[in-house]
Amino acid sequence: xxxxxxxxxxxxxxxxxxxxxxxxxxxxxxxxxxxxxxxxxxxxxxxxxxxxxxxxxxxxxxxxxxxxxxxxxxxxxxxxxxxxxxxxxxxxxxxxxxxxxxxxxxxxxxxxxxxxxxxxxxxxxxxxxxxxxxxxxxxxxxxxxxxxxxxxxxxxxxxxxxxxxxxxxxxxxxxxxxxxxxxxxxxxxxxxxxxxxxxxxxxxxxxxxxxxxxxxxxxxxxxxxxxxxxxxxxxxxxxxxxxxxxxxxxxxxxxxxxxxxxxxxxxxxxxxxxxxxxxxxxxxxxxxxxxxxxxxxxxxxxxxxxxxxxxxxxxxxxxxxxxx
Amino acid sequence: xxxxxxxxxxxxxxxxxxxxxxxxxxxxxxxxxxxxxxxxxxxxxxxxxxxxxxxxxxxxxxxxxxxxxxxxxxxxxxxxxxxxxxxxxxxxxxxxxxxxxxxxxxxxxxxxxxxxxxxxxxxxxxxxxxxxxxxxxxxxxxxxxxxxxxxxxxxxxxxxxxxxxxxxxxxxxxxxxxxxxxxxxxxxxxxxxxxxxxxxxxxxxxxxxxxxxxxxxxxxxxxxxxxxxxxxxxxxxxxxxxxxxxxxxxxxxxxxxxxxxxxxxxxxxxxxxxxxxxxxxxxxxxxxxxxxxxxxxxxxxxxxxxxxxxxxxxxxxxxxxxxxxxxxxxxxxxxxxxxxxxx
Ligand SMILES: Nc1ncnc2c1ncn2[C@@H]1O[C@H](COP(=O)(O)OP(=O)(O)OP(=O)(O)O)[C@@H](O)[C@H]1O
Ligand SMILES: [Mg+2]
Numbered sequence: 001x002x003x004x005x006x007x008x009x010x011x012x013x014x015x016x017x018x019x020x021x022x023x024x025x026x027x028x029x030x031x032x033x034x035x036x037x038x039x040x041x042x043x044x045x046x047x048x049x050x051x052x053x054x055x056x057x058x059x060x061x062x063x064x065x066x067x068x069x070x071x072x073x074x075x076x077x078x079x080x081x082x083x084x085x086x087x088x089x090x091x092x093x094x095x096x097x098x099x100x101x102x103x104x105x106x107x108x109x110x111x112x113x114x115x116x117x118x119x120x121x122x123x124x125x126x127x128x129x130x131x132x133x134x135x136x137x138x139x140x141x142x143x144x145x146x147x148x149x150x151x152x153x154x155x156x157x158x159x160x161x162x163x164x165x166x167x168x169x170x171x172x173x174x175x176x177x178x179x180x181x182x183x184x185x186x187x188x189x190x191x192x193x194x195x196x197x198x199x200x201x202x203x204x205x206x207x208x209x210x211x212x213x214x215x216x217x218x219x220x221x222x223x224x225x226x227x228x229x230x231x232x233x234x235x236x237x238x239x240x241x242x243x244x245x246x247x248x249x250x251x252x253x254x255x256x257x258x259x260x261x262x263x264x265x266x267x268x269x270x271x272x273x274x275x276x277x278x279x280x281x282x283x284x285x286x287x288x289x290x291x292x293x294x295x296x297x298x299x300x301x302x303x304x305x306x307x308x309x310x311x312x313x314x315x316x317x318x319x320x321x322x323x324x
Numbered sequence: 325x326x327x328x329x330x331x332x333x334x335x336x337x338x339x340x341x342x343x344x345x346x347x348x349x350x351x352x353x354x355x356x357x358x359x360x361x362x363x364x365x366x367x368x369x370x371x372x373x374x375x376x377x378x379x380x381x382x383x384x385x386x387x388x389x390x391x392x393x394x395x396x397x398x399x400x401x402x403x404x405x406x407x408x409x410x411x412x413x414x415x416x417x418x419x420x421x422x423x424x425x426x427x428x429x430x431x432x433x434x435x436x437x438x439x440x441x442x443x444x445x446x447x448x449x450x451x452x453x454x455x456x457x458x459x460x461x462x463x464x465x466x467x468x469x470x471x472x473x474x475x476x477x478x479x480x481x482x483x484x485x486x487x488x489x490x491x492x493x494x495x496x497x498x499x500x501x502x503x504x505x506x507x508x509x510x511x512x513x514x515x516x517x518x519x520x521x522x523x524x525x526x527x528x529x530x531x532x533x534x535x536x537x538x539x540x541x542x543x544x545x546x547x548x549x550x551x552x553x554x555x556x557x558x559x560x561x562x563x564x565x566x567x568x569x570x571x572x573x574x575x576x577x578x579x580x581x582x583x584x585x586x587x588x589x590x591x592x593x594x595x596x597x598x599x600x601x602x603x604x605x606x607x608x609x610x611x612x613x614x615x616x617x618x619x620x621x622x623x624x625x626x627x628x629x630x631x632x633x634x635x636x637x638x639x640x641x642x643x644x645x646x647x648x649x650x651x652x653x654x655x656x657x658x659x660x661x662x663x664x665x666x667x
Contacts, residue, residue: 130386217384219426220421220423221427221428221429221430223382223421223427226382226384226413227380227414227418228413228414228440228444228492229413229441229444229445230410230414230440230441230444231407231410232406234444242429242431243429318430318431319431320476320478
């Protein structure tokens with residue numbers, strides 16, 4: 001038990017260290033790239049001399065490096081009053097915090113769909129190996145894997161909002177309603193974005209899982225399970241699938257983290273869902289550097305966090321890597 | 325003689341592969357009586373594992389085809405539907421495998437894995453099954469079993485894991501225990517302990533054992549009857565005495581050349597007989613061993629020798645050499661060595 005605790009503490013400390021390094025790296029990229037005047041970069045397009053001076057003053061750009069870093073971090077993490085200059089006066093951090101639950105809703109729903117669908121498809125393909133269904137399923141997965149999200153999103157919108165909007169899809173109102181406000185509207189608004197986002201991952205995960213299942217199927221302990229007299233179903237679910245999930249889970253943690261961190265840009269933009277990805281896209285098109293910087297840090301944090309959670313989950317699912 | 329517990333009749337197994345048909349088992353017949361130990365020896369690739377895995381119906385390769393029958397208590401296992409073979413696996417016939425490091429599922433506690441098998445075959449509570457698992461672990465000589473039952477396989481040494489495998493295999497009191505090279509992956513002292521354990525099980529429960537091995541010393545110690553396999557066929561079969569004191573097949577002579585002296589550590593592998601076994605895809609028309617046989621003559625190349633009771637004693641062999649010729653050869657080469665090796 002103590003070992004587990006020290007493991008978690010050590011992992012958390014490590015996570016903090018990594019996050020610190022990320023902020024330093026991001027700080028250097030945005031502030032210390034040679035030939036770039038951070039004040040000019042941060043102050044938006046065509047700033048007046050007063051604004052420039054104000055920005056210099058605010059960010060302490062004439063003071064030592066570590067103070068500049070400190071001021072920046074204070075603005076991001078403590079006072080949270082980093083201002084977007086291209087979008088005059090908008091406070092960035094609260095904006096991100098408002099966008100995060102939207103992205104989380106999108107990614108969470110999509111991940112439920114993709115995990116369930118990928119397990120069903122992967123298991124079916126592995127079980128139906130040697131029949132025509134296996135290659136058919138895998139080709140479907142490959143198609144899903146290679147369908148561009150922006151195109152798929154457009155098609156989905158065309159079908160649900162234009163072609164069939166007056167008939168079977170009249171209930172579809174794309175857009176985000178908070179879950180706390182109306183679970184039904186939340187679901188209706190997100191179901192098609194979920195599906196759109198999940199298609200790629202269904203394809204990817206189904207293929208990975210199938211490959212894993214086929215590999216594990218040849219393991220000696222699966223033969224042992226069968227020799228024990230267990231049913232094929234139990235052999236598959238409790239033995240083959242259980243160990244195959246180790247790879248699946250670690251992959252999932254990383255993808256989930258990356259998506260929550262803003263990786264769902266295309267889906268959010270196509271469907272006009274104002275999540276973190278949308279914010280990223282907006283700030284990129286406006287060259288809104290303070291926002292970009294904040295979004296990069298936010299995204300990196302989520303990926304690091306997801307990594308840490310995957311490590312813990314890994315130890316939970318695979319006793320061999322458990323600390324003793 | 326009573327009706328045998330296990331009766332393998334003319335069993336053949338063929339794998340369809342990209343390069344052609346692989347005849348891994350070719351017309352094998354063997355019986356196992358209640359409480360008896362049958363040793364199966366032969367070089368790597370001779371079909372020992374495939375034969376016994378087929379008995380358990382553990383070959384899942386969709387490209388495999390089976391011919392022949394395997395009667396267990398009068399029922400043909402090869403004709404049995406899946407759900408019925410399951411009730412025999414683990415309960416009537418159990419199997420332990422060569423590599424204890426990979427034969428247990430790494431993500432479950434060993435006690436859970438034993439209990440899982442018990443619960444599959446008997447109506448018993450979780451706690452009951454766990455208590456049985458602890459008893460079993462104790463009986464196979466795992467110290468501190470009440471604690472060890474909650475350990476994962478990677479927390480055990482190879483020898484201990486093989487003990488766990490044995491505990492699992494005997495958990496439902498099987499009539500037949502198939503041990504496929506149970507000690508090959510273990511070092512010498514642990515080997516001896518595991519063999520001792522199997523012998524104890526035999527005397528305690530009267531379990532019949534099929535022991536697959538590379539090691540002539542092991543069969544000398546353990547087996548009542550021995551079948552020698554070569555290229556998917558049994559080439560000689562007889563009692564332990566017959567095989568060691570009066571071997572009939574030149575291949576067996578070669579294997580016996582490898583028997584370890586009892587006062588020295590046993591070799592892991594059979595002594596090298598010069599040459600390679602033939603490809604199972606292109607078995608020769610005559611005797612499969614002819615190519616490597618020092619005593620071959622013309623007929624060996626063209627005539628497939630049958631496994632027959634040539635001496636009229638129940639001691640079967642598949643060699644075309646006449647008795648006189650064999651006698652002449654053995655007084656020259658095999659006999660002196662054998663006298664020295666006799667236990
Ligand atoms: N699924 C399969 N497809 C094709 N060939 C196979 C398959 N399984 C086994 N074989 C072949 O069948 C032959 C017999 O294999 P088997 O495992 O029974 O040998 P063995 O006597 O147990 O050898 P070892 O002592 O190495 O365990 C081998 O030549 C092997 O290559
Ligand atoms: Mg084998």
